[in-house]
Amino acid sequence: MIYLDYAAATPVSKKVVQAMLPYFGENFYNPSAAYGPARQVRADYQEAKHRLAQLIGARPAEIVITPGATESINLALFGVKTPVRGDSAVITTSVEHPAVLECARAIGATILPVDEQGRLNLDDLRKNITDDTQLISVGYANNELGTVQNLKEIAEICRLERFRRAERSLGVPLVLHTDASQAAGYLDVNVARLGVDMMTLNSGKCYGPKGVGLLYVRSGTVLEPIIRGGGQEMGLRSGTENVAGVIGFALALEIAEKKRKSEVKRLEILRDNLEKYITTNGAIINSRAKHRLPNIINFSVDGLDAERVVFGLDQRGIQVATGSACAANKGARSHVLTAVGLTPSQADGSLRISLGRGTTTAQIEKFKPILKEVIENEQKFS
């Protein structure tokens, strides 16, 4: 088996599983209960949140634990009070994950185009900000192409806009949110250095358990809950805490941060090696932005039926994706590849290969001829 779909899911590391196990067994208590063992569980939960906060340069009170990135994003987009005053209240880009795009569409946002590498044009952003703009949501690293956005510059644009509003005594807040689901373990996710006001992280993409995420909310940001109930997570996300999940998430992020620099270098070498092989064999590389993740290769062979290639590789014990897993499930054409200007037949002929901690040189060397053979077979029959 060669797993090359780490952008869809990462295996939970053994150490993380070990750290979580006691919270399914002897430490099962509800952290809100008043007795001693429950208080200990509460303390462990708070400690894990503390570590998560530290890892991203935030304060514990700025961390809202959620059941994954999707809900974190929904909270960010619907939680910011956006009276419907036209389409410019929320601005986002055309290459966001559906979790962002579907919320943005429901709100009636401005969805900005990107260039052929998937980058947002900053002049375009500046031009589209109006006095009504309250939220800008730009994904840090794209899940299909790996393109990294210039968040620091975007944060600077927001800072200047806030300054101009203050000078004019205009009380409309402007909040910058980023979906950093694919960034943890590869890019700097320190919120102070990035200058973002809200940030989404996803445990299931950095070798932690699935179904856990967080929303960083800078103190002072006015946010309304979208899920109400017992008042957990400072009232911003009610529901009994997922203690085991958060313990696992904190350790997973800690390990990912420790390994980050060496893992980036290691994966870049593997990626470049595989990419060279793919290019030599006549495919077009779509993931070619200067600033991009070290683990994603997205390429197209015009006219190829990529879904059949995924199936052919699966039969040989190799797992890759066409675009994102969600899009692939629905059999829909990738909105990201369409947004960067690929023709329908190029988009339908594209594969995403994403490397990770378990990827080795031996695996890549084994994968190369199999990929070539499966593509050639598919081309013969199409």
Ligand SMILES: Cc1ncc(COP(=O)(O)O)c(C=O)c1O
């Ligand atoms: C960039 C990005 N954002 C959001 C999500 C949604 O994550 P989840 O399904 O875990 O809520 C994903 C998952 O694929 C993602 O890659």
